[in-house]
Amino acid sequence: MNTLSRSEAWQADRDHFVHPYTDFTTFHDTGSQVISHGDAMFVTDEQGQSYLDGIAGLWCVNLGHGRTEIAQAMADQAMRLGYYNTFGHSTNVPAANLARQLAERAPGGLNHVFFTTGGSTANDTAVRLAHFYFNRMGKPSKKKILSRNNGYHGSTYFASALTGIHGIHYGFDRISQDIVHHLSAANCYRRPDGMDEAQFCDFLIDEARHRIEQLGADNIAAFIAEPVMGAGGVLVAPAGYHRRMAEVCKDNDMLYIADEVVTGFGRLGHWFASENHFGHVPDILITAKGLSSGYCPIGAAIFSEKIYEGISKPQGPGGTLSHGFTYSGHPVACAAALKSIELYEAEDVFTNVRDTGPYMQDRLQGLLRHEVVGDVRGDHLMAGIELVADREAKRNFPPDLAAAEVVFRRAREHGVIVRPVGDTIILSPPLIISREQVDTLIDGLDQAIEDVS
Numbered sequence: 340m341n342t343l344s345r346s347e348a349w350q351a352d353r354d355h356f357v358h359p360y361t362d363f364t365t366f367h368d369t370g371s372q373v374i375s376h377g378d379a380m381f382v383t384d385e386q387g388q389s390y391l392d393g394i395a396g397l398w399c400v401n402l403g404h405g406r407t408e409i410a411q412a413m414a415d416q417a418m419r420l421g422y423y424n425t426f427g428h429s430t431n432v433p434a435a436n437l438a439r440q441l442a443e444r445a446p447g448g449l450n451h452v453f454f455t456t457g458g459s460t461a462n463d464t465a466v467r468l469a470h471f472y473f474n475r476m477g478k479p480s481k482k483k484i485l486s487r488n489n490g491y492h493g494s495t496y497f498a499s500a501l502t503g504i505h506g507i508h509y510g511f512d513r514i515s516q517d518i519v520h521h522l523s524a525a526n527c528y529r530r531p532d533g534m535d536e537a538q539f540c541d542f543l544i545d546e547a548r549h550r551i552e553q554l555g556a557d558n559i560a561a562f563i564a565e566p567v568m569g570a571g572g573v574l575v576a577p578a579g580y581h582r583r584m585a586e587v588c589k590d591n592d593m594l595y596i597a598d599e600v601v602t603g604f605g606r607l608g609h610w611f612a613s614e615n616h617f618g619h620v621p622d623i624l625i626t627a628k629g630l631s632s633g634y635c636p637i638g639a640a641i642f643s644e645k646i647y648e649g650i651s652k653p654q655g656p657g658g659t660l661s662h663g664f665t666y667s668g669h670p671v672a673c674a675a676a677l678k679s680i681e682l683y684e685a686e687d688v689f690t691n692v693r694d695t696g697p698y699m700q701d702r703l704q705g706l707l708r709h710e711v712v713g714d715v716r717g718d719h720l721m722a723g724i725e726l727v728a729d730r731e732a733k734r735n736f737p738p739d740l741a742a743a744e745v746v747f748r749r750a751r752e753h754g755v756i757v758r759p760v761g762d763t764i765i766l767s768p769p770l771i772i773s774r775e776q777v778d779t780l781i782d783g784l785d786q787a788i789e790d791v792s
């Protein structure tokens with residue numbers, strides 16, 4: 340009942356499992372590759388073929404696969420207390436402990452933690468918190484949220500409304516268009532001709548200030564941004580952009596929501612990127628993925644003293660923060676996160692990121708030898724390689740050629756897993772990667788691009 344043979348699993352999957360973000364046509368033609376186990380940097384499929392995982396599952400298995408320490412911590416907790424709710428006045432030891440551990444590691448003053456089931460629900464939570472906060476501050480007109488083109492913030496209906504990747508909205512209705520407004524992506528590769536990076540930064544900041552003037556600061560609750568855009572193509576903003584946007588937010592009494600679902604937990608060499616890497620402290624910081632190293636669904640919105648005071652001051656009827664999930668503070672998920680935090684520290688994983696990250700970025704520059712590679716960009720252990728049909732004109736391939744998808748398939752034949760998103764190939768390996776494994780990953784990708792050039 341609980342196990343299926345390889346062919347039964349393939350068939351059951353094809354007949355019944357509707358996969359996220361999957362094209363029905365190609366899915367029906369080819370079905371799925373069944374991944375059956377993982378060990379450190381590698382995953383193995385049902386045919387026994389192993390691959391170097393260049394995407395950490397989906398930007399999340401930061402400590403690598405097959406970590407028995409995390410599995411054991413989860414099992415121990417499940418046997419002690421598998422679940423109990425945290426609504427109202429109940430709690431559990433791992434949730435309380437994890438909240439404290441996160442407050443200790445989050446940028447200065449972010450001391451309060453709301454647990455969610457993942458990144459999308461954490462972003463929804465951030466927006467609800469922002470609205471609740473301004474309602475209680477007597478500023479109920481502050482409702483709009485500024486987001487950015489190419490930003491990815493998740494797949495619940497509101498998180499998808501925050502998302503600025505246009506293709507993701509095809510076939511769906513756009514809700515909340517009166518609430519969510521998108522600014523330009525901080526896409527240095529495709530910045531207007533003739534602008535250097537510093538001028539592009541000024542341009543983006545001016546655009547934000549202008550849009551705020553148009554919409555009215557009294558109507559805007561928050562700005563949301565990923566420190567480095569992930570699914571939108573690994574876009575690194577010009578120097579100073581986030582710090583300056585944080586000032587724009589302060590000037591206009593808007594909250595800055597940093598979506599660190601990907602950049603948190605070491606991908607850029609620190610617990611969180613906002614403060615240590617980009618020099619500002621957001622009002623709300625969103626995390627998920629690496630929080631439990633992908634071993635259990637969990638996310639969190641970590642927020643400031645200022646917001647906590649605003650939402651928690653006694654106020655008669657309507658004083659309850661009527662928001663939460665059955666699995667907020669799930670003890671098994673929190674146990675997985677606590678063990679992950681312990682391992683990040685014990686193994687000095689972020690020091691490894693600060694060594695292998697720049698090494699990976701340097702080595703990736705070699706891919707520019709291929710005419711089809713238009714841009715190579717990234718920061719530490721996240722990278723994007725954008726493919727172009729015409730390098731001079733920065734013109735992408737026609738969508739039906741699915742160039743990045745073709746490279747992904749070839750790379751798999753060379754034993755490495757990369758991720759195609761539009762015309763960009765994304766790398767986000769587990770943070771335990773060695774320099775030799777970086778070489779293997781990039782050599783495999785280089786070969787794959789060579790094959791299709």
Ligand code: PLP
Pocket residue numbers: 456457458459460462491492493494565569570598599600601627628
């Ligand atoms: N925010 C960012 C920056 C993400 O990359 C993702 C997922 O990839 C999300 C939010 C959504 O997280 P989840 O899929 O856990 O809901």
